[in-house]
Amino acid sequence: MTSEYSPAASASSASPLAIWTDFGGVLTPPVDVTFREFSDRVGVPLYSLREAMRLVGEAHGTDSMGVIDIPLLDEASWSDELETVLAGTFGVVADLENFGDRWFAGRPANAAWADHLEAFRARGAFVGLLSNLPPSWERHRRFMIDDSHFDDIVCSYAVGSRKPEPEIFRLAAARAGRAPHECVLVDDLEKNVAGAIAAGWQAVHFSDADQAARQITNLMDAAAPVALATVV
Incomplete structure (x- = not known):
């Protein structure tokens, strides 16, 4: 008898992780x-x-x-x-x-990080935007990176809570349909990273796009479902 992979029996290749990225300082130049x-x-x-x-x-x-x-x-x-x-x-x-x-004015989007987010989605991860954002700044955010880049968007002005408060992390996890430990925050502020961890999330402290992408890739690799072998 030999062992080989059966597509019907294999686990889904979609990543179980929800990657929630900050906006200001991550998808923009440093604050x-x-x-x-x-x-x-x-x-x-x-x-x-x-x-x-x-x-x-x-x-x-x-x-x-x-x-x-x-x-x-x-x-x-x-x-x-x-x-x-x-x-x-x-x-x-x-x-x-x-x-x-x-x-x-003249503030460019972080195109390198946006490209990484698209790569995470291509691997099957849920990718969301989780931002402390004033309502009057939403049009600027959409001009820099539109809604099509995200599976969901949670902004402080719309939900009445802001990072690092526990409620916004609870809400974001529920909207992604993930357990807290399956959610990852990418943020440039240490207090928000600490808040996410306190809420049971994983977190990456953003310094630059490639550094954060390496860390996210490692987390996705560790969380990747294992294909099951079927004996035939």
């Missing part, structure tokens, strides 16, 4: 780079800008971006509060109108 470029563009010192964002967030009981990620304020109101703090605390007179338009 620190964008901060520097934006600071120069609007003529506001980088330290003052970051501190104003932190102070406005703190005043609303959250962090720098939590104010508009849920959102607690619309973009225009948030920009007005930033201008007030910049003038009152730092003596900086600034015009931050149309903040999002100027934040995304």
